[in-house]
Amino acid sequence: MNWGGWNEFWAMGGYALYVWGSYGVTIALIVAEIALLRARRRAALRHTGTSNS
């Protein structure tokens, strides 16, 4: 175990900005991509089976 407690974990040895800045943006973008994928599928299904787009 690397950490003496959660405070130490979140502090990341003084590199919190860089480490959590990396992980935070990654999670946000993946969540956004999944939301966009679902929205695109819903929109595609709405037009399915119709002759005009």
Place this chain on the structure above:
Amino acid sequence: MNQPAQPPALWAGGINWFKYAAPQTFYPLAGTMIPWFGWAAAVLCVAGLYIGFFIAPTDHQQGESYRIIFIHVPAAWMSMLVYLAMAFWAAVGLTFNTRLSHMMATALAPTGALLTFLALWTGALWGKPTWGTWWAWDARMTSELILLFLYFGFMGLQAGIDDPRRADRAGAVLALVGVVNIPIIYFSVKWWNTLHQGASVSLTSAPTMAATMLAGMLLMALAAWFYTIAATLHRVRSIILEREHGAEWTRPLRENPR
């Protein structure tokens, strides 16, 4: 003779692979694969992060800042692999004139761009504490930035052409021309004197990092693989529906989505 153009049959292992080149056949197959790849990605990600944060030790030179590696390296690897996959499907599409191949290339691009952006973003956040700068115009970083522009260019070009067949071909040509950038990215740290460090992991020599760090990184790389496959299959299903919205087989899906 007024037959529609049929792709030639490609038999291997007793399976006619061109059967799955038909969007109608591929659509349900992709649908059954998505949850498997999605859940595998989630499980591998949790395992990789657990090892990365709770088992892998603090780096004796970089302290805790090195933990960015668990995103940075998988994202950078995948940014190149996705481009190669995109160029592969573009080449298949141009050669055999299979629509689904072009749809695969189109479906890969946004996730490829996302991974490229993440490689650059996490690289900047790692560079600042390690090198004292967010960015340098060195060969590795510049060629990775060009990769991002290639993805954007591919997507922009396809979006800008109304006729889907022409958009497919134009995008495919761009994807194939841009593939020269991939070896430039990969070998940049060897060919030029870059601020970016050389490879810590290679097929020909022992890794220069602790086994637990490597394990966490490889698990995250595998998670990124599976996530990319799941996202791409999900997107290609939407693209199939968008392009085939008038086709008979898609009609029941409106009431009964599968």
